Amino acid sequence: MRVNVSSHDLKVLDHKHHLHPFTDHGALGVDERRVITRADGVWLWDSDGNRLLDGMAGLWCVNVGHGRQEIGEAVRAQMSELSYYNTFFKTTHPPVIELSEMIADLAPDHMNMVFYGGSGSDANDTIFRLVRYYWDLMGKPEKKTIIARKNAYHGSTVAGASLGGMGGMHEQGDLPISGIHHIAQPYWFGEGMQSGMSEDEFGIWAARELARAIDEIGEDKIGAFIAEPIQGAGGVIIPPTTYWPEVSRILEERDILFVSDEVICGFGRTGEWFGADTYGTKPDLMAIAKGMTSGYLPMGGVIVSDRVADVLHEKGGEFYHGYTYSGHPAACAAAIANLTIMKREKLVDSVRDQIGPYFRERWLGLGDHPMVGEARMKGLVGALELIPDKKDLMKRFGDVGKVGTIARDHSFANGLVMRAVRDSLIISPPLTITEEETDELIARAHKTLDDAWSTVRKHGLA
Ligand code: PMP
Incomplete structure (x- = not known):
C-alpha cells in the first residue's frame, strides 16, 4: 500500500475509482467515507x-477478533508450500482434507461432508442447485420450489437475493427468480405484537405458515425450506421460543429438505457451534461462511448431511457445479488456524x-x-x-x-x-x-x- 498519502487523498481516490457494495454513490460525499x-x-x-x-x-x-498473527502465519506457510490448486478433476490437497474433517467434527453428527466456495452468497447458489439436483436423483424432479421467508437475507447473487426476502433487492431486476415462495417471518416486535396474539402464539402461527404453504403448493412440488436460525441483516430477529420446535415438528412430518443458513449464526455466534444446535433443528444442508475463517480470507461452503451425501454417492452422476476457488488452500489454512484458536480458547x-x-x-x-x-x-x-x-x-x-x-x-x-x-x-x-x-x-x-x-x-x- 502507498505510504504518505493523506487521509483526504485516499478518500478522493476511493471516490474516483471504487464502487462500494450496498451504497448510494450519489449520496456518499468524498469526505464522508x-x-x-x-x-x-x-x-x-x-x-x-x-x-x-x-x-x-x-x-x-x-x-x-482482529490482528491474530497466528492466522497470517498459517496462511503464509501454506502459500509457500502450495498457494493454489483446484479441487476439480479427481484432485484434492492436504489443507482441504484437514479442514473438512475439522468441520465434520464440529457439525451435527448427521452432517459429515463439506462443499466449498468463496462466500455466503455462492454457498446459497450451491444450495439452490443442490436441492434440485438431489430431487432429480431421487426421481422427483418436480420438487423444485424452495420456501424462504420475507425479510430474510441469503446473499446478493441472483439466487441468493431471490431466496432472501428483501423487497428493495427484489425490485432491482425482477427478482425473485421463479420457484421460490416467501412466507411470514417470526418477527414479534415488528409484526407479532400488533396481531393480538401472545409472543408464544405468534411463534406457533409463524411456524404454521410453513405448513400452510407446503399444503397449498403441494408437498410433491416443494424441495426445501431455507431459513436463518436468527435473521441477521433483517434486524437480528430472534424468533419466539415456540417457533423452531413447531417448525421442526412440521418438517418431520413432511418430505422436504431443511436448509439452515448459518452464515452468521455458525461458528459460535449463538453460543453453540451452529444455530441449529442452539435451536435443536436438524438441517439437511447448512450454508457457512464468515466465522469459518473469521473473515481473514474469503471462504464459504455448504455442510451436507448424510441423507444428501449418500444419494450423491449412491445414485452417482456428475453434479455440474463448482468454483475455481472451491477449497482454496490458503483460505483452508486460514480456516484451520481460526477454528484451532476458537477451540483452544473455548470461545x-x-x-x-x-x-x-x-x-x-x-x-x-x-x-x-x-x-x-x-x-x-x-x-x-x-x-x-x-x-x-x-x-x-x-x-x-x-x-x-x-x-x-x-x-x-x-x-x-x-x-x-x-x-x-x-x-x-x-x-x-x-x-x-x-x-x-x-x-x-x-x-x-x-x-x-x-x-x-x-x-x-x-x-x-x-
Ligand atoms: N446468508 C446470510 C445469513 C448472511 O448474513 C449473509 C451475509 N451477511 C449471506 C448469506 C451472504 O454472504 P456473503 O456476503 O459472504 O456473500
Whole structure:
C-alpha cells in the first residue's frame, strides 16, 4: 500500500475509482467515507486517527477478533508450500482434507461432508442447485420450489437475493427468480405484537405458515425450506421460543429438505457451534461462511448431511457445479488456524456461559432507555428497537429508517460501530470481547441513545 498519502487523498481516490457494495454513490460525499487502516482485537483505527470499537465484528465475521498473527502465519506457510490448486478433476490437497474433517467434527453428527466456495452468497447458489439436483436423483424432479421467508437475507447473487426476502433487492431486476415462495417471518416486535396474539402464539402461527404453504403448493412440488436460525441483516430477529420446535415438528412430518443458513449464526455466534444446535433443528444442508475463517480470507461452503451425501454417492452422476476457488488452500489454512484458536480458547463455551450472559445482561439494561422499545440478545448477537414513545410500544417513527440512521451516525461519532436496520440498532461483536470492553461498549451505546434521543426531540421526530 502507498505510504504518505493523506487521509483526504485516499478518500478522493476511493471516490474516483471504487464502487462500494450496498451504497448510494450519489449520496456518499468524498469526505464522508471512512478509511479503516488498522485493527487489533475489538478495535479499529481510521485514517483520521479515530479509534472505534468494532461492535459488528467487521460484517458479523471476525469471531476471533482482529490482528491474530497466528492466522497470517498459517496462511503464509501454506502459500509457500502450495498457494493454489483446484479441487476439480479427481484432485484434492492436504489443507482441504484437514479442514473438512475439522468441520465434520464440529457439525451435527448427521452432517459429515463439506462443499466449498468463496462466500455466503455462492454457498446459497450451491444450495439452490443442490436441492434440485438431489430431487432429480431421487426421481422427483418436480420438487423444485424452495420456501424462504420475507425479510430474510441469503446473499446478493441472483439466487441468493431471490431466496432472501428483501423487497428493495427484489425490485432491482425482477427478482425473485421463479420457484421460490416467501412466507411470514417470526418477527414479534415488528409484526407479532400488533396481531393480538401472545409472543408464544405468534411463534406457533409463524411456524404454521410453513405448513400452510407446503399444503397449498403441494408437498410433491416443494424441495426445501431455507431459513436463518436468527435473521441477521433483517434486524437480528430472534424468533419466539415456540417457533423452531413447531417448525421442526412440521418438517418431520413432511418430505422436504431443511436448509439452515448459518452464515452468521455458525461458528459460535449463538453460543453453540451452529444455530441449529442452539435451536435443536436438524438441517439437511447448512450454508457457512464468515466465522469459518473469521473473515481473514474469503471462504464459504455448504455442510451436507448424510441423507444428501449418500444419494450423491449412491445414485452417482456428475453434479455440474463448482468454483475455481472451491477449497482454496490458503483460505483452508486460514480456516484451520481460526477454528484451532476458537477451540483452544473455548470461545463457543464462553459465548454460552461467560461473556455471552455478561454482555446480554448489560445489553438488556439498555432497554430501560426512553427510546428503546425492546432490547434483545442471543449469544453475542442483539438488537435495540427504537421507538418514539415508551408508553406506547406499538407506536413507530414516521419516516422508517431515518431515526435508525441518526442513531447509527451518533454511534460512529461515539467511537462505536453499530449498524442500523430500519429504526433498530444491531450488534454482533467479536466473540473475544472482554468484560471490560463490554462495559466500554455499553457506555458508548448508552451515550449514543442519549445523543440520538436529543437529536430526535430537537427535530420533533418523537
Ligand atoms: N446468508 C446470510 C445469513 C448472511 O448474513 C449473509 C451475509 N451477511 C449471506 C448469506 C451472504 O454472504 P456473503 O456476503 O459472504 O456473500
